[in-house]
Amino acid sequence: MQVDPRVSARIARRSQAIDGLFRTFCAVCTWTGIAILFLLIGKIVYEGFSGLDMGFLTSFPSRHVERAGLKAAIMGSVWLMGIVALFAVPVGVCAAIYLEEYGKAGRVSNFLETNISNLAGVPSIVYGILGLAIFVRTMHMGNSVLAGGLTLALLVLPVIIVSAREAIRAVPPGHRTASYALGASKWQTTWKVVLPSALPGVLTGVILSLSRAMGETAPLILVGAASYIASTPASPMDRYTALPIQIYDWASRPQADFRDLAASGIIVLLVVLFLMNAVAIFLRQRFLSRLKG
Amino acid sequence: MKILRLLPLAAILAFGCGESGPTTSIRIDGSSTVYPISAAAAEDFGLVNPGVSVAVSYSGTGGGFKKFENGETDINNASRPIKQIEIDRAAEHGIEFIELPVAFDGLSVIVNPKNDFIDYLTTEELKAIWEPGSTVGSWSQVRSGWPDEGIELYGAGTDSGTFDYFTEAIMGESGACRPDYTASEDDNLTITGVAGDTNALGFLGFAYYVTSKDLVKVVPIEGEGRDEPVAPSSETIMTGTYFPLSRPLFIYVDADAAERPEVDSFVRFYIENAPVLVPESGYIQLPASAYDLVLKRFENRVTGSVFGGGGATVGVSIEDILAREAAE
The missing domain is CATH 3.40.190.10 (Periplasmic binding protein-like II)
Known part of the structure; x- marks a missing residue:
């Protein structure tokens, strides 16, 4: 059948127009996200930049805006991250090794896998309630930085396990068989061959989950982080506050000056998170190039 | 694997960074309305008593009393008088309290x-x-x-x-x-x-x-x-002419905790400086004579509530509180 050339030209023009429209639409979607992000950051920097100085980082909180600082919050967050790293990293990485290297495919490992993936999606406030019941009340840790750190460790554990498993799975099976062929035991293979190759991925997962723990507010409020405290923890059993808690406290004060101070706090938190992500990228690149070389 | 070996070291470093902290601490929780006053008191108290760490949180008056009844906190901030059920639960845990009005809102x-x-x-x-x-x-x-x-x-x-x-x-x-x-x-x-x-x-x-x-x-x-x-x-x-939407604000001090020297001196500091701290926090202070009575109430360790466990009490003026104080 002969198609009228005018008709086919019209169809071609129309589909070209739709193509163009769709392309523009997708581009607008992409830039909307980025524009909103920049708008937010721009607003925060505009409001909070003037409040940033050394005194802001080294003073305790105060009701006088010019004297208020983040010292207690920064030290509290450092303690929290230390505790999270100390507990979540070994447990998470070992669990990933077990599931990938030792666990046999079967009902039990299916059951474990499904649960760990589901845990990664549980809202953080639920971990807060768990931490309150187990660490604060049952184990009598009270509102200590240890209880807060352990709660956050539980929170990021599934993320660490999932990302470490993916990194371990990405190690080519040939490396393992080559290692066995040379007479290495399973332990030697895992420790000397699999883990070093998987390390960039594992570290990236660890640092990204630490940054997530860094920004959490809800579970810490439940396990009793202090809103006002003028001391830094000296032992794991001491009271503490954390960066997002301090920011939340300032943002909810009636005076507008404190809301600007909250913006300054957000800048500090963003810079810390940005640095942590940069370290993750740096480590990944370094290890990748070393592995290739 | 070098990096992996450095991880525990980093963790130890992170732990070591804390300065030698204060040896004694006071735990305060409760009303977010009273929180700014207590935080202000904690701040100024910390300037003259660097050895005491005062931690102030807020979880609402009712949420705070739940912790106070369990002996988890030393002082509860409250924007209404304690309720009978809260008094009962505190008594079950053997906790007695001293009720101190500190401001009006x-x-x-x-x-x-x-x-x-x-x-x-x-x-x-x-x-x-x-x-x-x-x-x-x-x-x-x-x-x-x-x-x-x-x-x-x-x-x-x-x-x-x-x-x-x-x-x-x-x-x-x-x-x-x-x-x-x-x-x-x-x-x-x-x-x-x-x-x-x-x-x-x-x-x-x-x-x-x-x-x-x-x-x-x-x-x-x-x-x-x-x-x-x-x-x-x-x-x-x-003056109580803004009726019925003005109310007294309180702190409730655990009677056992009040025997600890740091809690005792903090509460005294709080009441003595309330005429300055309260208006700075945006609330209305009691008359000076009322603070004298409140301080006396604390010094005599008068436990229990003058409101009889009724919870939120409407239309209480400063005169009412003074009268109830003087009657004891």
């Missing part, structure tokens, strides 16, 4: 500044709007002559003493309130909501209204049996 009813028809509200009108099962959905249903525009309601969440007090004062029963309003534990959100909504009506603590006078408009309230509406101000709250 007024609840403010606010509307959007563009709202030009509202001149005042009576407590009956407020009740009609807020009571459980209320079907009031537009201004014309509140008072004839007002426009037929929908009312958007904003207010404090159910965990706050502000909510308890508002419902007690307006509905006559603590906790009785229609559920379909925008509730928040953070009074700033109420301000933001009302400032951005021409048809909004909200209630919140006086301190939050005072710092946002340019964003919202306060509504004078005509109390039941009063003949003219009164707007909240330092004078009207202190």
